[in-house]
Amino acid sequence: MLEILQERKLQVFEKGTDDYAIECGKASTAGSVSQRACVFCGSRVVLYPIADALHLIHGPIGCAAYTWDIRGSLSSGAELHRLSFSTDIHENEVIYGGETKLYSALNELIERYKPAAAFVYCTCIIGLIGDDIDAVCSRVQREKGIQVIPVHSEGFKGTKKDGYRAACDALFRLLGKDNETPVSPYAINIMGEFNLAGETWIIKDYYRRMGVEIATCFTGDGRVAEIGRAHRAKLNVVQCSGSMTYLAKMMEEKYDIPFIRVSYFGIEDMSKALYDVAEYFRNDKIMKQTQDLVRNEVSTLLPRLADYRRDLEGRKAAIYVGGSFKAFSLVKALRHLGMETVVVGSQTGSQEDYDYLKEITQQGTIICDDSNPLELSRFILEKGADLLIGGVKERPIAYKMGIGFCDHNHERKIALAGFEGMLNFAREVHATVMSPVWKFSPARIKNKKYLQQNTE
Amino acid sequence: MITAGNKLTETTSFVSTRNACKLCSPLGACIVMRGMEGCIPLIHGSQGCSTYIRRYGISHFREPIDIASSNFVEATAIFGGKENLFHALDNVTKQYQPLAIGITSTCLSETIGENVPMYLHEYQINRTKLPVLFYASTPSYRGTHIDGYHEAVYAAVETITKKNIVPKKTKRINLISGFVSSADLRELHEILISYQIPYTLLPDYSESLDGGAWEDYQKLPQGGTTIDDIAAMPEASGTIYLSTSVNSSRNAALFLRDYFGVPATNINLPVGIENTDIFFETLNHITGQKTPVVWEKHRSRLIDAYFDGHKYCSGKRAILYGDADFVVAMKLFLEEIGVVPVLAADGAEMDFATILETSAGLNPDFVIGNSKGVYLSRQLGIPLVRCGFPIHDRIGGHRILHLGYRGTLNLFERICNTLMEAKQNAAPSGWTYI
Numbered sequence: 093m094l095e096i097l098q099e100r101k102l103q104v105f106e107k108g109t110d111d112y113a114i115e116c117g118k119a120s121t122a123g124s125v126s127q128r129a130c131v132f133c134g135s136r137v138v139l140y141p142i143a144d145a146l147h148l149i150h151g152p153i154g155c156a157a158y159t160w161d162i163r164g165s166l167s168s169g170a171e172l173h174r175l176s177f178s179t180d181i182h183e184n185e186v187i188y189g190g191e192t193k194l195y196s197a198l199n200e201l202i203e204r205y206k207p208a209a210a211f212v213y214c215t216c217i218i219g220l221i222g223d224d225i226d227a228v229c230s231r232v233q234r235e236k237g238i239q240v241i242p243v244h245s246e247g248f249k250g251t252k253k254d255g256y257r258a259a260c261d262a263l264f265r266l267l268g269k270d271n272e273t274p275v276s277p278y279a280i281n282i283m284g285e286f287n288l289a290g291e292t293w294i295i296k297d298y299y300r301r302m303g304v305e306i307a308t309c310f311t312g313d314g315r316v317a318e319i320g321r322a323h324r325a326k327l328n329v330v331q332c333s334g335s336m337t338y339l340a341k342m343m344e345e346k347y348d349i350p351f352i353r354v355s356y357f358g359i360e361d362m363s364k365a366l367y368d369v370a371e372y373f374r375n376d377k378i379m380k381q382t383q384d385l386v387r388n389e390v391s392t393l394l395p396r397l398a399d400y401r402r403d404l405e406g407r408k409a410a411i412y413v414g415g416s417f418k419a420f421s422l423v424k425a426l427r428h429l430g431m432e433t434v435v436v437g438s439q440t441g442s443q444e445d446y447d448y449l450k451e452i453t454q455q456g457t458i459i460c461d462d463s464n465p466l467e468l469s470r471f472i473l474e475k476g477a478d479l480l481i482g483g484v485k486e487r488p489i490a491y492k493m494g495i496g497f498c499d500h501n502h503e504r505k506i507a508l509a510g511f512e513g514m515l516n517f518a519r520e521v522h523a524t525v526m527s528p529v530w531k532f533s534p535a536r537i538k539n540k541k542y543l544q545q546n547t548e
Numbered sequence: 549m550i551t552a553g554n555k556l557t558e559t560t561s562f563v564s565t566r567n568a569c570k571l572c573s574p575l576g577a578c579i580v581m582r583g584m585e586g587c588i589p590l591i592h593g594s595q596g597c598s599t600y601i602r603r604y605g606i607s608h609f610r611e612p613i614d615i616a617s618s619n620f621v622e623a624t625a626i627f628g629g630k631e632n633l634f635h636a637l638d639n640v641t642k643q644y645q646p647l648a649i650g651i652t653s654t655c656l657s658e659t660i661g662e663n664v665p666m667y668l669h670e671y672q673i674n675r676t677k678l679p680v681l682f683y684a685s686t687p688s689y690r691g692t693h694i695d696g697y698h699e700a701v702y703a704a705v706e707t708i709t710k711k712n713i714v715p716k717k718t719k720r721i722n723l724i725s726g727f728v729s730s731a732d733l734r735e736l737h738e739i740l741i742s743y744q745i746p747y748t749l750l751p752d753y754s755e756s757l758d759g760g761a762w763e764d765y766q767k768l769p770q771g772g773t774t775i776d777d778i779a780a781m782p783e784a785s786g787t788i789y790l791s792t793s794v795n796s797s798r799n800a801a802l803f804l805r806d807y808f809g810v811p812a813t814n815i816n817l818p819v820g821i822e823n824t825d826i827f828f829e830t831l832n833h834i835t836g837q838k839t840p841v842v843w844e845k846h847r848s849r850l851i852d853a854y855f856d857g858h859k860y861c862s863g864k865r866a867i868l869y870g871d872a873d874f875v876v877a878m879k880l881f882l883e884e885i886g887v888v889p890v891l892a893a894d895g896a897e898m899d900f901a902t903i904l905e906t907s908a909g910l911n912p913d914f915v916i917g918n919s920k921g922v923y924l925s926r927q928l929g930i931p932l933v934r935c936g937f938p939i940h941d942r943i944g945g946h947r948i949l950h951l952g953y954r955g956t957l958n959l960f961e962r963i964c965n966t967l968m969e970a971k972q973n974a975a976p977s978g979w980t981y982i
Contacts, residue, residue, distance in 0.1 A: 123639025130596025152688035154572025158600035180565035197564035247594035248620040469765040534763035
């Protein structure tokens with residue numbers, strides 16, 4: 093049995109057995125094969141869906157190549173975000189500096205692609221060779237007449253969370269530009285919703301049906317001009333709290349816009365996300381329309397879930413995701429499918445997040461922070477999970493152990509948010525867990541024999 | 549860039565890279581390391597490098613690819629990464645019990661001037677029962693993933709063979725592969741086995757990155773070139789290196805020649821009849837044998853298939869792209885079957901946006917290369933024949949066979965069938981015989 097690394101012992105917790113606060117928010121242990129990425133990744137994924145901006149990655153080619161078309165964020169128009177731009181620096185720039193190359197790259201790309209704004213992402217090496225990115229950006233901004241924003245996302249400067257922060261700083265600079273376009277008194281901003289598989293459109297439609305207008309969505313199907321009027325919305329609704337709370341707090345301070353935290357996954361959380369907004373506006377019509385919407389959606393959804401639930405009842409799930417707020421919703425959503433969560437972890441959860449997970453999970457559940465493939469495979473086996481929910485990096489762990497897998501990360505192509513997303517989620521989980529292929533899994537066969545011997 | 553046919557459309561040359569047709573050098577090194585038995589790669593740099601490379605590789609191979617990181621933080625970048633590296637080596641050894649750890653550098657560790665060989669020397673003093681440690685210098689700002697691949701091969705060979713001071717010469721053959729698929733490596737095994745002499749195939753991720761279903765979780769998936777087989781390389785009567793682009797100062801075959809007197813031959817990847825003939829001739833020359841009958845039969849069958857299918861591809865115009873070794877071999881193959889490679893782009897020199905802009909006036913019929921060419925295929929409205937690395941949008945990309953007579957047959961059929969399918973889809977009648 094795998095020994096958990098000494099430095100990581102307090103990052104793994106078994107409910108009912110252990111009694112300590114889970115350690116979190118620290119840098120990954122060297123040599124532990126963390127599932128986390130870096131600061132740059134945090135910034136890149138948050139800003140990525142802004143479709144009419146130029147995203148130029150200043151550094152060697154890898155950082156740009158690995159993030160080309162990385163998220164399934166859809167756009168209703170411009171698709172500049174789906175191209176990958178890099179200054180592709182070489183030895184020469186490492187020695188003599190990359191400012192000249194950056195300047196030329198920005199110029200040629202802005203001329204060619206006519207973006208509404210440009211983001212320049214600093215990668216590890218830029219922080220070391222000391223390029224004055226801010227100076228280059230402000231020079232190009234002056235010359236080209238669009239905002240050119242440096243994103244200080246040097247990979248080694250912290251964790252992915254610091255990258256979210258750098259992205260929020262960049263977004264903040266786009267605010268306050270448009271004071272003309274009319275904005276409804278019932279306007280909100282959605283924050284931390286990235287339009288994977290068109291999820292933003294589903295959510296926007298719900299709010300519209302309630303009578304609420306969306307000023308801006310950060311950053312799903314995002315546009316620079318739209319972000320420019322976000323400061324005139326009445327409420328910020330934060331979905332991915334890990335990435336966007338920092339921006340929401342800055343907006344509260346500067347523009348006096350309050351924020352609430354929501355989640356669009358699962359039935360309770362989705363409904364609550366709509367009711368909380370309706371309540372905020374204290375408007376009878378909006379509240380009435382919200383009630384109608386939720387009643388309609390839920391009454392259509394529940395009977396359709398029943399078929400899936402019948403098959404899935406009693407199966408066990410393991411969850412390993414980036415942010416733990418999503419994990420809360422998944423634990424609850426799985427219960428609607430008759431499934432209990434036996435392992436739950438995240439890359440970047442906070443103390444409060446893990447405390448809440450301790451509350452909502454059942455005895456024996458393993459809760460882990462910044463886990464790795466060896467630990468996850470051990471937990472899955474120990475707890476007899478039938479399903480792993482995670483991203484591409486977690487997928488082979490599930491399949492090699494002969495259990496189902498549901499992609500709940502950047503690359504998913506199926507909308508999992510909203511009420512219809514819950515139905516898609518049920519379908520996804522059902523399709524993978526109930527597939528007949530697992531009967532051939534040597535790991536499953538071994539486990540079954542082991543269980544039989546133990547009961548005899 | 550090689551172009552033929554119609555005039556080029558005017559393209560401005562960009563200083564930036566737009567939709568790169570290459571990856572960074574540590575990726576190639578990590579793939580080689582996962583092709584050695586019980587070996588885990590350890591990237592000396594930021595956490596992101598390891599995670600991105602894992603994700604990229606997993607999307608292609610659909611297998612676990614664990615890559616450790618020394619996990620630089622700000623203080624590491626300022627004060628140096630020795631402590632982090634030692635800590636990482638300790639932890640990886642404890643958790644994975646590897647037979648070898650391949651350490652790669654990154655742009656970050658190279659720029660701050662980390663002296664990893666010195667660190668490794670120090671680490672190995674006073675520690676016993678350590679796995680084999682070897683170091684590949686792979687700054688991401690120099691070369692591409694293919695350079696990282698060759699560098700890791702070189703580093704492994706240099707480190708591991710050094711102990712074989714006076715090698716006894718035996719009837720043995722070394723085959724160093726380029727960046728090919730798991731299925732290709734299995735084909736190379738079959739070819740070597742048919743000669744019935746001992747051999748070293750390096751790297752070998754035919755099993756470790758394309759294994760079966762498991763009973764127990766394997767910390768490091770089984771398979772890979774063994775350390776012993778690498779150590780035996782100086783004993784061989786010849787080395788064949790399936791790359792003509794490898795830098796001569798980092799060419800493991802030349803290293804074995806210069807230090808141990810093992811004759812070295814660098815040849816193209818065996819794609820196409822002519823390239824494959826050369827491969828077999830080289831094998832025959834080193835072993836003193838004739839091509840085993842089984843391969844003659846495959847060759848004959850391939851020629852027969854060329855005859856059956858030639859009209860579907862004769863005169864068709866292709867856009868070809870990828871790494872230099874792949875493109876050189878594929879270009880000869882395409883010409884051999886009558887396809888006109890109107891553009892053959894070396895990804896180290898040309899990005900996808902430039903390929904697209906250049907393609908406009910070339911009237912291509914199809915695109916051939918890795919799955920990132922979807923971008924070209926959709927923009928140009930012509931089909932894509934997927935091969936090479938990476939294949940992120942189909943299953944079994946790592947099982948595409950390219951090499952040898954059978955690999956060539958597979959590619960030939962893929963090309964013909966793709967063109968036939970396009971013709972069928974475009975025909976109002978939907979022909980049932982084509």
